[in-house]
Amino acid sequence: MEQKPWSEAELEDRLRSQHQAYHHLHPFHARMNNGELTPTEIRRWVANRFYYQKNIPLKDAAILSNCPDLAVRREWIGRIIDHDGRSANEGGIEAWLQLGQAVGLSQEELLDERYVLPGVRFAVDAYVNFCRTKPWIESVAASLTELFGPDAIKVRLVALEKYYQWIDQAGFEYFRNRLKQAPRDARYALDLVLQHCKTRETQERAVAALAFKCDLLWSQLEAIDRGDNRLGDKETRR
Numbered sequence: 371m372e373q374k375p376w377s378e379a380e381l382e383d384r385l386r387s388q389h390q391a392y393h394h395l396h397p398f399h400a401r402m403n404n405g406e407l408t409p410t411e412i413r414r415w416v417a418n419r420f421y422y423q424k425n426i427p428l429k430d431a432a433i434l435s436n437c438p439d440l441a442v443r444r445e446w447i448g449r450i451i452d453h454d455g456r457s458a459n460e461g462g463i464e465a466w467l468q469l470g471q472a473v474g475l476s477q478e479e480l481l482d483e484r485y486v487l488p489g490v491r492f493a494v495d496a497y498v499n500f501c502r503t504k505p506w507i508e509s510v511a512a513s514l515t516e517l518f519g520p521d522a523i524k525v526r527l528v529a530l531e532k533y534y535q536w537i538d539q540a541g542f543e544y545f546r547n548r549l550k551q552a553p554r555d556a557r558y559a560l561d562l563v564l565q566h567c568k569t570r571e572t573q574e575r576a577v578a579a580l581a582f583k584c585d586l587l588w589s590q591l592e593a594i595d596r597g598d599n600r601l602g603d604k605e606t607r608r
């Protein structure tokens with residue numbers, strides 16, 4: 371027999387309770403926020419997170435390609451523009467490149483993926499693949515880590531400004547922008563999930579999609595935390 375659907379409030383609670391698995395609790399973020407990361411570790415994080423950033427528009431395009439709802443597509447496309455910009459020198463990817471410069475990484479070093487760790491590549495590619503192959507509303511649910519992002523970014527910004535004064539502060543613009551964009555995006559995505567997931571099965575899938583995303587972000591940071599001495603000289607020289 372089919373199980374009774376959860377109320378909207380209960381579904382929202384279950385989604386929000388995934389916060390306990392979010393990457394703000396990872397030891398690497400704890401060390402970052404306590405001012406304990408070395409310049410090499412900060413650069414490793416920036417170079418590897420860039421791989422996540424540059425794939426976000428691809429996963430959003432995958433969601434668009436799977437979504438038959440015109441009104442949703444009209445809204446969702448804004449996410450791609452936020453990341454890609456409408457012209458050169460605009461958008462989140464460009465802002466992340468500026469962060470790279472602020473920590474001493476050239477555009478070329480970020481763009482050619484020379485520091486991207488295998489674990490990060492697998493985790494990010496799994497997210498894009500998820501969004502290509504799953505029903506669009508599950509991919510929307512996976513984006514709901516953005517409910518948790520702004521609080522983590524606020525703590526990170528304070529720590530970066532306080533403990534990492536060797537970084538050019540202009541590089542932190544990316545995070546300031548996300549503090550405006552993420553709450554708006556998360557609210558819209560949450561409302562979509564609450565409206566579209568009305569059976570217990572689709573509700574459980576939405577929660578599972580968000581759990582998958584939390585695992586992916588966690589795995590990404592595990593790989594970054596561990597590093598990879600195949601980077602050898604190049605990394606330790608920094």
Ligand SMILES: O=C(O)c1cc(C(=O)O)c2c(n1)C(=O)C(=O)c1cc(C(=O)O)[nH]c1-2
Nearest residue numbers: 426512513514515516518519522523548587
């Ligand atoms: O810095 C962070 O901790 C963090 C986390 C997340 C997230 O929770 O997925 C995103 C971002 N940043 C981010 O900058 C971003 O553009 C973004 C897009 C998405 C998404 O899944 O659509 N998550 C995130």
